[in-house]
Amino acid sequence: MGKYLIRRLLWLIPVIIVVSGITFILMHSAPGGPWDRDTTARQVDQNTQRILNEYYGLDKPLWRQYVAYVIGDFNKQGKFVCGLVCGNLGPSYRMRGLTIQQILFMPPEGKNFLYSRFGYSMRLGVFALLFAVAIGIPAGVIAALKQNTIIDYVSLFIVTIGISVPNFVMALFLIILFASTLKWVNIVPRSWDEVSVWVLPTVILGFGTMARTARLMRGSMLEVMRMDYIRTARSKGLAERVVVLRHMIKNSLIPVVTILGPALAALVTGSFIIETMFGFPGMGRAYVTAIGQRDYSMIMGTTLIYAVLIALANLSVDIVYSFLDPRIRLD
């Protein structure tokens, strides 16, 4: 297991190099740069643009910019500034003065890491996943056990809504229902320290994953239920509870776990919709706006974080497999 882990973690290095290389080429092939602003604003003048390009090394050939980003480069004072290999994700061209790691991981004054943009997204992502699992798996199981009954149809109906309704529509609907009409929560959270303000974003963010989990769980259960070993378990006189819990659910979980890993990575890296609608201070918005703003370091940084999280999530999924199915060996 140890060797397997080390081997998988070492594989991250070529993954990061390939992902960063592709991202770098793609973002630089898009026309425009970080100093091309909104067309109604006074554009940065040519001289200032020259100074800024020199300062940030954007005047250098692309291959050198890439090497500088990944390994590092000497700055104007002749000091070596280490790059990605030292965990430096580069300077933001929009929030000048801040580095990408500061923007994403530095909490506001007097707060801890959980209040950084990544911290907020991570918390919301984990809550959303817990919601998805806590509702999705039981819903899938019950729907399968009560196949073609009203319970199954209701569950399928909710699942279909979850998959087909975009989350911004659902967000607006739930806001109007719970905040405007029932007045159970505020629309604009005054403080993210209150538990209640997390409920709507968690439900909206987790709803799609919940629906997919329920659907997958149902399908997987239906397949497992017809297996010979289930019949065997029943014929040897096992209690129905034991058959369902130990034999059906456990074996049905494998495909569900497969999607939950990448889902967690996607959920903890934030959601543009949730953040723009609730003023949620996560990192999903950083990713999307950086592309339009050509904030190159932010595009690279967020992409790499996402890539690493996906890789780690897949690794965790593989490890969980071995717990769920003893036939799967990692070495």
Add this chain to the structure above:
Amino acid sequence: MRSKLLVFVSVLILASMVLSACQPAAATPETIVQTVVVEGEVREVVVTATPAAAQPEAKQPVLRVNLGSWPDIIDPQKSSFVNEIAHLKLIYEGLTKLDGQLNTVPGAAEKWEYNEDATELTFTLRKGLKYSDGTILNAKRFEYSILRNIDPATAGEYAAITDNIAGAVAWREADVANLSEEELQALKDGVEVKALDLNGNPCTDYEQEDCLILKVGLDGDPATPEREPAPFMHTVLSLWVTYPAKEELIAEGGDIWWTSSKYHIGNGPFIVKTLEPFVRGYFVPNPNYWAGVPTYDIEFSYITDSAVAFEAYKNNEFDIVPLVAEDLAVVQQDPVLSKEAQIYPGSCTFAFYMNQDKPPFDEKPVREAFAYGTNREAWVTDILQGLGSPTLTWIPKGFPGYDPNETRYGFDLEKAKEAIAKSSYGSFENLPPIKLTFSGTARNRTRFEWLAAQWSQNLGVKVELDPVEPTAYTALTKNRETLPQVFYLGWCADYPDPQNWLSVYWMSTSEFARRYGFANAEMDALMKKGDTTLDPQERLTYYDQAQKLLVDTAAVIFMVNNVNSYLVKPWVKGIVFTPQDAGWPGDVDPLSITIDTSMIP
């Protein structure tokens, strides 16, 4: 096997417990107090506790404003967007400022004076000015902030706006990499911004109480060796780029000083108490503000989704929110909301630009024909749903230099046909297909499809739509080589002076005119006369002539002036609305605003 499952389930339960434990841990602290200027940082910071910050629990009404986007940077010498400026205007104040009629009035300076030929501007600061922490604010602070704006090391996005300060261009555009320290210092010393005491001696430090004079050397045209007058600079120096952030706090906070409320010690009407990215900015009144103390706190929120902000406004969670076109019909039909809508002229003009380097728009009659053939009124009613006003000229209504008598090139299909007949094409059918390039947002697609249909229907021309990703669009329109055939752009006033509308934009040497290949010697001469003439009325006549010539060239199809549109709760009283409002109405004079708490439900 069972034990493995147990381990897995236990890990899941444990994880959920740990995560839920994270949250209540955060539930206790009151966020406002965390970032108070004085909290826990006193030993390191030079500032002292402010009376307002020391009484955070005082019952003060709060003006809750949805500002939209969280600012990218809140540094007076590096900021450039309205949401950034909205923060700076609360915390700081310039030498001069604008009043409700867009006149330049005294700010930190009680008066200013030009010398005879307007090549030198002398400000006299108010006596006894203080920062919010009680420390002295003297002219040396303004000297620092103006120089910091020009400094090539700052590389501020609005640095060029103070180019009419003598010596500014030489230092700002210096080839820093190839100059020695001494040479750079000489360039800095060549910038004519000097803080003096009342006896005319250079000030020594930031503590000097009689350091109240700021002399600024001017050059109306830095491109020529002669010193030219620049009688508009008292208005330019009202801008945020001159706001006196403290040198020692900027040094102490380093590159990210602006992210922390403790380094934003200012001289404006408010003190920033909390800057919590994307969540809120909280401001309390500055008891040391010379003009008086506001009677309310301000809370900025940053909800970018207008539909959510609108719901929150209806739910009484905001006092002021921007009103967007999508909600206008609902607001107008609602008896309460319709009274709370505030729609008034803005500071921008939008126009279609025609590339004069390429056929067919290299011919004036073709440009004229398109100007006649474009229905601005229909654009405003059908596309902007009334949120805008059609225009036939460049400077918008409400700004000095507005020409209310301009009627040329209004929508007239007969004249359009006459104009095209004078061109080498003879008629619209002979024109090559017209490529209309625009920033390809969903909203814009509808707009420009409408326009293409109009041009096809009214003029019979073939219009090819060319949506481009927004940043790529900006890049295309910034370079004469890549300039599209027809495109849509706007200009919003930096400050209310015709110089900003005309010379900054249309002078053949300006960056904008060069991009569009626009050059008109007669206009140049008139604009230069306007820039350098001392008499305010006479100046306006030159600009007026220049603007008339601009319309005459048919270089662009003037389309609309924007409107500022907000929803304002009835208990917010005394707002002074101006076209130059930055991000929220009332920022031009926050002291005039009161909140009638008896009306709040």
